Amino acid sequence: MNIVELSKTLSWLLRHGAREAGVSMDAAGWVPVAQVLRHLRIDRATLDHVIATNNKSRIELDGERVRACQGHSTENMPVTPEALEASWRPYTDAGSLWHGTTVEATIPIAREGLWPQRRTHVHLAPSLESKVGKRSVTPVVLEISTERLRQAGQGVWEAQNGVVLARHVPPAAIVGLVCTTRAARGVEGELRARFGLTS
Structure with a gap:
């Protein structure tokens, strides 16, 4: 999978597909980095590169957790508007x-x-x-x-x-x-x- 495809897959996972993929997510959209690496079958250096080269800076990294900055689905996702707003x-x-x-x-x-x-x-x-x-x-x-x-x-x-x-x-x-x-x-x-x- 090339960097563009990885970026799209990561955005999908963090905005729309966490629950479907079996990845745990809190109400503000944060996901453990380890689960993302395991799901995408990539290493941390590749994840860091995908995030750094995202043309709209859609992904936010905070230590050992990662999330989409915004754009989350309301269907089948654990995020809440209140938790997102508290983080913005x-x-x-x-x-x-x-x-x-x-x-x-x-x-x-x-x-x-x-x-x-x-x-x-x-x-x-x-x-x-x-x-x-x-x-x-x-x-x-x-x-x-x-x-x-x-x-x-x-x-x-x-x-x-x-x-x-x-x-x-x-x-x-x-x-x-x-x-x-x-x-x-x-x-x-x-x-x-x-x-x-x-x-």
């Missing part, structure tokens, strides 16, 4: 946050806001140029007000790799959007009307 930093910046999506997905988002689906939290990016917290290619990038998130009673957190997280983003916290493809720009007026954005 409160996000204190006042600027905008960003979330990439598709044109089609803006219809339910405009009605219900952003929900994490089968994950514990919605992933947000701290800047429009950020590589973390949003997918690399998305036709629509929503601008989210941290002030409105807090006014709605939503905690805002930052994982160790810089991804910003919230349990829910209500529609009122979406204050702008950027269209990144020609197709999305062609319906930008319709998208803005959908979210009640005037400019």
Whole structure:
């Protein structure tokens, strides 16, 4: 297995597959390094290299335990939102946050806001140029007000790799959007009307 495949397998194990693989995990997502080495059939030096070269710094190592920084499934995993939030930093910046999506997905988002689906939290990016917290290619990038998130009673957190997280983003916290493809720009007026954005 090459480094890229190992990195993907490690991310799967720590985000979605620990219970299925028979690897013990606590409520904050920590797994004993020894169990990961045994499951992946690799040595510690290889694990250290996989973590160091992960392009989004998704994996966090703390002595003899390891975990995914964020992105855990809620199905069949022992993590809890409360334990994860207790291990992250409160996000204190006042600027905008960003979330990439598709044109089609803006219809339910405009009605219900952003929900994490089968994950514990919605992933947000701290800047429009950020590589973390949003997918690399998305036709629509929503601008989210941290002030409105807090006014709605939503905690805002930052994982160790810089991804910003919230349990829910209500529609009122979406204050702008950027269209990144020609197709999305062609319906930008319709998208803005959908979210009640005037400019």
